[in-house]
Amino acid sequence: MAKELPPFDPAKTAQFLMRHGHSAKLGLIFRDHGTDWVELELPWREDLVGEVERKILASGPIISMLDMASGLSIWTRHGTFAPVATLDLRVDYQRPARERSSVFGRVECYKLSKSAAFVRGVAHDGDPDDTVATMAGIFMTIGQDSRNA
Amino acid sequence: MPEIPLTPYARSLGIFVHGEEDGAPVLGFEFSSDVEGRPQHLHGGATSGLLETAGYALLRKELEQLGRAHRLKPINITAQFLSAGKQKTTYAKARIVKLGRRNANISVEAWQDNRERPIATAIMNILMAEPDA
Numbered sequence: 616m617a618k619e620l621p622p623f624d625p626a627k628t629a630q631f632l633m634r635h636g637h638s639a640k641l642g643l644i645f646r647d648h649g650t651d652w653v654e655l656e657l658p659w660r661e662d663l664v665g666e667v668e669r670k671i672l673a674s675g676p677i678i679s680m681l682d683m684a685s686g687l688s689i690w691t692r693h694g695t696f697a698p699v700a701t702l703d704l705r706v707d708y709q710r711p712a713r714e715r716s717s718v719f720g721r722v723e724c725y726k727l728s729k730s731a732a733f734v735r736g737v738a739h740d741g742d743p744d745d746t747v748a749t750m751a752g753i754f755m756t757i758g759q760d761s762r763n764a
Numbered sequence: 765m766p767e768i769p770l771t772p773y774a775r776s777l778g779i780f781v782h783g784e785e786d787g788a789p790v791l792g793f794e795f796s797s798d799v800e801g802r803p804q805h806l807h808g809g810a811t812s813g814l815l816e817t818a819g820y821a822l823l824r825k826e827l828e829q830l831g832r833a834h835r836l837k838p839i840n841i842t843a844q845f846l847s848a849g850k851q852k853t854t855y856a857k858a859r860i861v862k863l864g865r866r867n868a869n870i871s872v873e874a875w876q877d878n879r880e881r882p883i884a885t886a887i888m889n890i891l892m893a894e895p896d897a
Contacts, residue, residue: 636800637807640776662776673773674838675816679809701808705842 625653625691638683641676652723652736653687655680659715670714674748677718677738678706681750684722689732689754692724697756699732704752706738712747716740722750730756768825774817777810781821782855789821792855806849806883815872815886816841818856823868823890826860834892839867843886852876854883867891 629645632638641663646654657663657672657680665673682701690696712718721743722736731753738748768781768789777799782792793799793814801807820836827834854876862869868890873882 636797637810640798641809662772664772666771673771673813674841675773675777675809675813678812678816678841678843679807682807682809682812698802700848701843701845703842703844704808704812705840707840708838711837 623690623694623696625687628690628696629653629655629687632683632687637679641679643680643683646719648687648691651688651692651725652721653684653691654719654721655684655687657718657720659717669711671711672716672718674706674708677712677720677748678704680718680720681706681722681736681738681748682752684720684736685724685732685734685752685754688722688724688734688736689727692727693732699754700757702731702753702755704750706748706750708748709746712738712740718747719743732756768821770817770821773813777813779814779817785857787825788857788859789818789825790855790857791818791821792853794853795849795851804851806854808843808845808884811845811849811854811874811884812841812843812886814854814856815843815858815874815884816888818874819858819870819872819886819888819890822858822860823863823870826863827892832892833895835895837891837893839889839891841886841888843884845884847881847883849874849883850876855879861887865892 625648644656726733737746782790799810856874858872872886874884
């Protein structure tokens with residue numbers, strides 16, 4: 616019989632994942648989580664700026680952070696680590712982040728079906744009620760044929 | 765070909781100008797750990813960054829040719845991921861769907877081997893504000 620796996624630990628998994636690849640490149644940091652949400656931090660950095668004349672983080676790294684937080688929120692709600700792929704991700708920008716400021720991404724998985732996960736979240740620079748951006752996305756589980764699920 | 769300025773973020777991701785087609789810059793990046801998500805695959809966020817950079821590059825170029833000066837501000841981006849990005853060079857090219865006075869709507873495609881089968885597409889709305897606003 617297969618050994619039962621311990622429940623999914625968002626903090627531990629995030630710390631592992633963020634040592635590799637694109638997340639490591641951006642320097643993402645795990646901040647907090649609940650039963651169905653995860654918050655990450657994208658620290659301000661000179662080489663991640665989107666305009667030469669202003670010291671504001673580009674929107675690309677913010678999308679990446681929200682994408683990463685989405686995956687973690689899905690695994691947190693699901694309770695296990697199962698590979699997922701982004702199908703559709705929408706980000707609406709309310710305002711630029713403050714100069715030289717970290718941006719935080721808090722994403723909640725509000726619905727899980729057999730093959731899809733639905734997420735929504737915000738990017739903010741300190742106050743989650745004063746958003747820099749809002750987002751919504753759909754992820755698919757991969758590595759498994761849904762007809763056999 | 766006029767020089768296309770890339771943002772610090774774009775340079776940091778390794779984005780380069782591959783060439784120009786139909787007046788639109790074709791941008792690209794090589795596969796590396798910097799753009800890797802799950803092992804041996806492109807990160808959706810990195811792909812989005814390339815799509816977005818290609819959208820801005822085309823809009824900046826178009827406005828410059830029209831002699832218009834604006835500050836560009838993102839309104840939104842919707843990205844669709846059509847297939848997993850492999851360990852290959854990825855390209856992206858944008859098309860201006862609508863260029864208005866205050867906003868532009870831009871569609872972008874990213875591909876690897878076969879441009880008839882894009883790996884990701886995006887629709888972007890961009891606000892064109894007064895230069896000093």
